[in-house]
Amino acid sequence: MPHSLPSRRKQALIIGSGFGGLSLGIRLQSLGFDTTILEKLDGPGGRAYQKRTPDGYVFDMGPTVITVPHFIEELFALERDQGWPGQPDYPEHVLTGERVRAGESGGPRTRDYVQLVPILPFYRISFDDGTFFDYDGDPDSTRRQIAELAPGDLAGYERFHADAEAIFRRGFLELGYTHFGDVSTMLRVVPDLLKLDAVRTLFSFTSKYFRSPKLRQVFSFETLLIGGNPLSVPAIYAMIHFVEKTWGVHYALGGTGALVRALGRKFEELGGRIEYGAEVEQILVTDEWGRPVRSPFGQRVARGVRLRGGEERPADLVVSNGDWANTYLKRVPPQARLVNSDLRVKAARQSMSLLVIYFGFRDDGRPLNLRHHNIILGPRYEALLREIFGQKVLGTDFSQYLHVPTLTDPSLAPPGHHAAYTLIPVPHNGSGIDWEVEGPKLVERVLALLEERGHIPGLRARLAHLEYITPDHFEGTLDSYLGNAFGPEPTLIQSAYFRPHNRSEDVQNLYLVGAGVQPGAGTPSVMMSAKMTARLIAQDFGLQEAVRGAEPDRR
Incomplete structure (x- = not known):
């Protein structure tokens, strides 16, 4: 009323x-x-x-x-x-x-309140075999990298680009501010979503266009940054590609x-x-x-x-x-x-949770083969996602998002040092995992991988600061149900x-x-x-x- x-x-x-x-x-x-x-x-x-x-x-x-x-x-x-x-x-x-x-x-x-600067590439996506893809939203750059990585998928990229744009225009530009407070509002848009094929899962959607497992990962991983499993979120989230590309x-x-x-x-x-x-x-x-x-x-x-x-x-x-x-x-x-x-x-169903490691390390003069935002993928993709979201267990491997803001803004660390954090998707606390036991083990595994795979050479000897949070932080300090990190x-x-x-x-x-x-x-x-x-x-x-x-x- x-x-x-x-x-x-x-x-x-x-x-x-x-x-x-x-x-x-x-x-x-x-x-x-x-x-x-x-x-x-x-x-x-x-x-x-x-x-x-x-x-x-x-x-x-x-x-x-x-x-x-x-x-x-x-x-x-x-x-x-x-x-x-x-x-x-x-x-x-x-x-x-x-x-x-x-x-x-x-x-x-x-600009009266805060200074924003553009970041390029948007992400460096590193695969387990040592190759990488610099995702920057530029179609020409994307086509060049696809031609090097999986030339047979170039035509698929053109179709993906066109279909993702259509989803972006309907799902974001036209419906972005729609509050679905009643069933009738929802029913009015269902035919459009079906026509756009936006209700199948995102990973299934990307698999229509790309045969390369690497490219399927490149064009589906982003929902993990908002708590969504690419194997189960609807394909309307393909619009993220165009949100980033446009702005x-x-x-x-x-x-x-x-x-x-x-x-x-x-x-x-x-x-x-x-x-x-x-x-x-x-x-x-x-x-x-x-x-x-x-x-x-x-x-x-x-x-x-x-x-x-x-x-x-x-x-x-x-x-x-x-x-x-x-x-x-x-x-x-x-x-x-x-x-x-x-x-x-x-x-x-609550989203997954996170283990996040915050660390500082000395700059010893060796260049870092990293960018501001880095996605470091493990050897498994679909199986790992099923373990995190479905089985709610810690796998034998992991993927991570590594953020190194001092590559852009040195003010976040003492002179001669870098500040970084790396974020690892893990099950929420409905899993029953004891993070006081498993947290330190996973932290050590992550630091070892960053060092041994050459992402940050000699990391553990260069460490100057280290702390981390687990799902227990989300459940206790941030008061989220089951320690989820992103809501439902x-x-x-x-x-x-x-x-x-x-x-x-x-x-x-x-x-x-x-x-x-x-x-x-x-x-x-x-x-x-x-x-x-x-x-x-x-x-x-x-x-x-x-x-x-x-x-x-x-x-």
Whole structure:
């Protein structure tokens, strides 16, 4: 039911200061709400928290790949109390990627807050036999490398390129901001997705075009960076290829943490407040008359939150940027939940988790045969994915994403040193793996491989700093259900309408934002999620006309 807006400014509380919480906070301030973000940790970012060590290293703890810079520009361009922004989602220079091809990262307002720089190649993908593929989105460069690696697949690449572009235009440009809140919205797009062959699995989709196992990996691995198994995510995720090709891959000087701090600064300039060390224990829910809820039937309304320690904070609306499953399982009383019951939430398939090693090492003068972003694949691909996602066991081998930001930005390490992290997909804690036992073993195996395969020669003798996190960190410190790293796994039956909704079906004035809800994980998707959730709030609080006038229906 839409609300009328009296003269008193509505009070909004956001649980969590990740990219979703910060992006939504900026949007709510621009819509005229008074917004407070409550953050459990001692600094902003959530999974994108940045750590500074006493010995001079700076580590981004989470996301490091920045794409779609105009999403960031749109946030920095918002003003306090301006209402719904009137600019189109995709101006012409954005659609053509004109600025990116000119080597420009971000727009004029972004540069007031943070400096983005383009990264080329996007990734160096190293295979187990010592060969590699530099993935940069340039069709000519891609064709040249395919001709060297698997010349018989050149024609297949042309077909893949055309079909991935069609999926990108329909799935991202036209449907990207669609909130699938009802079945009819979903049914209207199903024929298009079937026509585009976007509902088969991504790995099956790429296998139509490429016979080379290496090229099948090159054009399917990216979903692992958002928690998706290429063997089970729908082929609509082939659009990632075109998202990166159109707008590039970027880096914020100072690390992703610099972008997080810039968004926090923008939020506070608009009048928002962030409180750290403010852990939310419960979302306060009553019936429509303010009485305690005793049944999941009837009207249920979010009235505020209770912090750990007992303090209650009233609010007109509450938004969770926390883990979707634990938001409901831990913070919404079971008697207030009918749709998001314990049974439904626990039945959802969660994404895999991660072991992430943060390390610093001395630069001994030997050049590193690495790039800023590196994908180092093990000897097995499909079998390893089945072990991680299906069997939930640690395999005899592993693949990893190695991030060496000091190749671009030396400021993240002491002089004469490099800062790096390497991320290894592993099963979530539904596996029962004892990470206190298995974590150190896997860390040693990873460091040995990096050294012995020549990725970082003499690494263990050059190490100056070493720490790591396991799924236990995601489950404990970041409060994610089963220690998942990306929310519900983006399978076909957990996408679009079947992915958790941004407006709670159970509790009025309760909303969700971030990787766990629509459209999904990954920094650009989380920023899209914030815009979706802001639109729903604007509709519910009487700003429908502003939203209707600014957002054409592209369905």
